[in-house]
Amino acid sequence: KQEVTQIPAALSVPEGENLVLNCSFTDSAIYNLQWFRQDPGKGLTSLLLIQSSQREQTSGRLNASLDKSSGRSTLYIAASQPGDSATYLCAALLSGSARQLTFGSGTQLTVLP
Protein backbone atom coordinates (compact mmCIF):
# COMPACT_ATOMS: atom_id res chain seq x y z
CA LYS A 1 0.00 0.00 0.00
CA GLN A 2 1.37 3.40 -0.99
CA GLU A 3 2.13 5.72 1.91
CA VAL A 4 2.92 9.40 1.46
CA THR A 5 4.62 11.47 4.15
CA GLN A 6 5.17 15.21 4.29
CA ILE A 7 7.69 16.95 6.48
CA PRO A 8 7.45 19.36 8.17
CA ALA A 9 3.80 19.43 9.22
CA ALA A 10 4.02 23.19 9.67
CA LEU A 11 6.47 25.85 8.62
CA SER A 12 6.68 29.57 9.31
CA VAL A 13 9.05 31.80 7.35
CA PRO A 14 9.58 35.54 6.87
CA GLU A 15 8.51 37.10 3.59
CA GLY A 16 11.07 36.88 0.81
CA GLU A 17 12.65 33.66 1.97
CA ASN A 18 13.14 30.68 -0.35
CA LEU A 19 11.80 27.43 1.06
CA VAL A 20 11.52 23.72 0.35
CA LEU A 21 8.66 21.39 1.21
CA ASN A 22 9.33 17.68 1.29
CA CYS A 23 7.25 14.70 0.24
CA SER A 24 8.25 11.03 0.42
CA PHE A 25 6.43 7.95 -0.88
CA THR A 26 7.00 4.27 -0.24
CA ASP A 27 6.15 2.73 -3.62
CA SER A 28 8.35 4.02 -6.44
CA ALA A 29 6.04 2.60 -9.14
CA ILE A 30 4.18 5.84 -9.53
CA TYR A 31 2.41 7.14 -12.63
CA ASN A 32 2.71 10.76 -11.55
CA LEU A 33 3.05 13.01 -8.52
CA GLN A 34 1.03 16.14 -7.97
CA TRP A 35 1.34 19.11 -5.64
CA PHE A 36 -1.80 20.88 -4.47
CA ARG A 37 -2.54 24.02 -2.50
CA GLN A 38 -5.43 24.19 -0.06
CA ASP A 39 -6.66 27.40 1.53
CA PRO A 40 -8.68 27.20 4.77
CA GLY A 41 -12.20 25.91 4.12
CA LYS A 42 -11.53 25.49 0.42
CA GLY A 43 -10.92 22.68 -2.01
CA LEU A 44 -7.62 21.70 -3.57
CA THR A 45 -5.95 23.65 -6.35
CA SER A 46 -3.44 21.80 -8.48
CA LEU A 47 -0.05 23.54 -8.66
CA LEU A 48 2.25 21.17 -10.50
CA LEU A 49 2.00 17.65 -11.91
CA ILE A 50 5.13 15.64 -12.62
CA GLN A 51 4.86 12.56 -14.80
CA SER A 52 6.98 9.56 -13.83
CA SER A 53 9.29 10.15 -16.80
CA GLN A 54 10.00 13.74 -15.74
CA ARG A 55 12.44 15.06 -13.16
CA GLU A 56 10.91 18.46 -12.51
CA GLN A 57 8.23 20.96 -13.39
CA THR A 58 8.23 24.72 -13.00
CA SER A 59 5.49 27.29 -12.78
CA GLY A 60 6.40 30.84 -11.90
CA ARG A 61 8.07 30.86 -8.48
CA LEU A 62 7.32 27.18 -7.94
CA ASN A 63 9.55 24.29 -8.88
CA ALA A 64 8.76 20.66 -8.12
CA SER A 65 11.24 17.83 -8.47
CA LEU A 66 10.77 14.09 -8.52
CA ASP A 67 13.27 11.36 -7.65
CA LYS A 68 11.51 8.03 -8.01
CA SER A 69 14.50 5.95 -6.99
CA SER A 70 14.68 7.60 -3.58
CA GLY A 71 10.91 8.00 -3.26
CA ARG A 72 11.06 11.76 -2.86
CA SER A 73 9.59 14.93 -4.27
CA THR A 74 10.28 18.51 -3.25
CA LEU A 75 8.38 21.72 -3.83
CA TYR A 76 10.60 24.78 -3.96
CA ILE A 77 9.00 28.19 -3.48
CA ALA A 78 11.16 31.17 -4.36
CA ALA A 79 10.81 34.61 -2.80
CA SER A 80 7.87 33.64 -0.61
CA GLN A 81 4.97 36.05 -0.13
CA PRO A 82 2.21 36.26 2.52
CA GLY A 83 -0.24 35.16 -0.18
CA ASP A 84 1.61 31.83 -0.35
CA SER A 85 0.30 30.98 3.13
CA ALA A 86 -1.75 27.80 2.78
CA THR A 87 -1.51 24.05 3.24
CA TYR A 88 0.49 22.26 0.57
CA LEU A 89 -0.35 18.64 -0.19
CA CYS A 90 1.46 16.15 -2.36
CA ALA A 91 -0.28 13.15 -3.88
CA ALA A 92 1.02 10.11 -5.74
CA LEU A 93 -0.78 8.09 -8.37
CA LEU A 94 0.36 4.49 -8.63
CA SER A 95 1.03 2.91 -12.01
CA GLY A 96 -1.32 0.21 -13.18
CA SER A 97 -5.04 0.03 -12.85
CA ALA A 98 -5.38 1.99 -9.64
CA ARG A 99 -6.75 5.46 -10.24
CA GLN A 100 -6.76 6.72 -6.71
CA LEU A 101 -4.39 9.42 -5.54
CA THR A 102 -2.70 8.82 -2.21
CA PHE A 103 -2.20 12.07 -0.30
CA GLY A 104 0.20 13.18 2.36
CA SER A 105 -1.10 15.04 5.41
CA GLY A 106 0.20 18.33 4.12
CA THR A 107 2.54 21.09 5.22
CA GLN A 108 0.88 24.18 6.64
CA LEU A 109 2.91 27.16 5.46
CA THR A 110 2.76 30.62 7.02
CA VAL A 111 4.67 33.45 5.38
CA LEU A 112 5.05 36.37 7.76
CA PRO A 113 4.98 39.91 6.35
Add this chain to the structure above:
Amino acid sequence: GAGVSQTPSNKVTEKGKYVELRCDPISGHTALYWYRQSLGQGPEFLIYFQGTGAADDSGLPNDRFFAVRPEGSVSTLKIQRTERGDSAVYLCASSLIPGELFFGEGSRLTVL
Protein backbone atom coordinates in the same frame (compact mmCIF):
# COMPACT_ATOMS: atom_id res chain seq x y z
CA GLY B 1 -20.01 24.86 -15.32
CA ALA B 2 -16.42 25.95 -15.22
CA GLY B 3 -15.41 23.85 -12.23
CA VAL B 4 -16.54 21.02 -10.00
CA SER B 5 -19.59 22.04 -8.02
CA GLN B 6 -20.57 20.46 -4.71
CA THR B 7 -23.74 20.93 -2.70
CA PRO B 8 -24.45 21.55 0.05
CA SER B 9 -21.33 23.39 1.15
CA ASN B 10 -22.26 22.74 4.76
CA LYS B 11 -24.53 20.12 6.29
CA VAL B 12 -25.31 19.68 9.96
CA THR B 13 -27.27 16.60 10.90
CA GLU B 14 -28.07 14.47 13.90
CA LYS B 15 -26.64 11.08 14.58
CA GLY B 16 -28.63 8.35 12.86
CA LYS B 17 -29.97 10.54 10.05
CA TYR B 18 -29.55 9.97 6.31
CA VAL B 19 -27.47 12.40 4.25
CA GLU B 20 -26.94 12.98 0.53
CA LEU B 21 -24.06 14.99 -0.90
CA ARG B 22 -24.07 16.03 -4.54
CA CYS B 23 -21.23 16.53 -7.01
CA ASP B 24 -21.51 18.13 -10.46
CA PRO B 25 -18.24 17.48 -12.35
CA ILE B 26 -16.59 19.46 -15.09
CA SER B 27 -18.48 18.91 -18.32
CA GLY B 28 -16.95 16.11 -20.38
CA HIS B 29 -14.90 14.62 -17.56
CA THR B 30 -15.51 10.89 -17.57
CA ALA B 31 -13.84 10.08 -14.26
CA LEU B 32 -15.26 11.18 -10.91
CA TYR B 33 -13.82 10.66 -7.45
CA TRP B 34 -15.01 11.05 -3.88
CA TYR B 35 -12.54 11.73 -1.08
CA ARG B 36 -12.99 12.38 2.63
CA GLN B 37 -10.77 14.80 4.54
CA SER B 38 -10.59 14.96 8.31
CA LEU B 39 -9.13 17.94 10.11
CA GLY B 40 -5.37 18.16 9.72
CA GLN B 41 -5.21 15.21 7.37
CA GLY B 42 -4.88 14.72 3.65
CA PRO B 43 -7.87 13.52 1.65
CA GLU B 44 -8.60 9.80 1.77
CA PHE B 45 -9.98 7.98 -1.25
CA LEU B 46 -13.54 6.69 -1.08
CA ILE B 47 -14.73 5.74 -4.56
CA TYR B 48 -13.94 6.27 -8.23
CA PHE B 49 -16.38 6.23 -11.17
CA GLN B 50 -15.50 5.79 -14.80
CA GLY B 51 -18.67 6.74 -16.61
CA THR B 52 -21.69 5.36 -14.80
CA GLY B 53 -19.99 2.47 -13.06
CA ALA B 54 -18.01 2.41 -9.84
CA ALA B 55 -14.58 1.25 -11.02
CA ASP B 56 -13.11 1.19 -7.52
CA ASP B 57 -15.09 1.47 -4.27
CA SER B 58 -12.39 0.05 -2.04
CA GLY B 59 -12.20 3.21 0.04
CA LEU B 60 -15.78 3.19 1.27
CA PRO B 61 -15.45 2.61 5.03
CA ASN B 62 -18.55 0.41 5.47
CA ASP B 63 -21.92 -0.40 3.98
CA ARG B 64 -23.51 2.78 5.33
CA PHE B 65 -21.75 4.61 2.51
CA PHE B 66 -22.96 4.37 -1.06
CA ALA B 67 -22.48 6.48 -4.19
CA VAL B 68 -24.19 6.60 -7.56
CA ARG B 69 -23.63 8.27 -10.90
CA PRO B 70 -26.64 7.13 -12.93
CA GLU B 71 -26.07 9.16 -16.09
CA GLY B 72 -22.30 9.42 -16.02
CA SER B 73 -22.28 13.04 -14.92
CA VAL B 74 -23.69 14.13 -11.54
CA SER B 75 -22.87 11.89 -8.60
CA THR B 76 -24.48 11.55 -5.18
CA LEU B 77 -22.74 10.22 -2.09
CA LYS B 78 -25.23 8.73 0.34
CA ILE B 79 -24.57 8.09 4.01
CA GLN B 80 -27.06 6.12 6.07
CA ARG B 81 -27.40 6.13 9.86
CA THR B 82 -24.76 8.81 10.23
CA GLU B 83 -22.31 8.63 13.12
CA ARG B 84 -20.26 11.38 14.75
CA GLY B 85 -17.14 9.86 13.21
CA ASP B 86 -18.53 10.59 9.76
CA SER B 87 -17.95 14.31 10.36
CA ALA B 88 -15.45 15.51 7.76
CA VAL B 89 -15.16 17.42 4.53
CA TYR B 90 -16.26 15.33 1.57
CA LEU B 91 -14.41 16.31 -1.59
CA CYS B 92 -15.37 15.48 -5.14
CA ALA B 93 -13.00 15.59 -8.09
CA SER B 94 -13.28 14.93 -11.80
CA SER B 95 -10.69 14.25 -14.47
CA LEU B 96 -10.19 13.61 -18.15
CA ILE B 97 -6.50 12.66 -17.98
CA PRO B 98 -5.48 9.93 -15.52
CA GLY B 99 -4.23 11.44 -12.29
CA GLU B 100 -4.97 15.04 -13.24
CA LEU B 101 -7.81 15.76 -10.84
CA PHE B 102 -9.82 18.94 -10.42
CA PHE B 103 -11.43 19.28 -7.02
CA GLY B 104 -14.57 20.99 -5.83
CA GLU B 105 -14.65 23.03 -2.63
CA GLY B 106 -16.15 20.20 -0.65
CA SER B 107 -19.17 19.55 1.50
CA ARG B 108 -18.52 19.95 5.22
CA LEU B 109 -20.57 17.39 7.14
CA THR B 110 -21.08 17.74 10.87
CA VAL B 111 -22.87 14.98 12.73
CA LEU B 112 -24.07 16.04 16.17
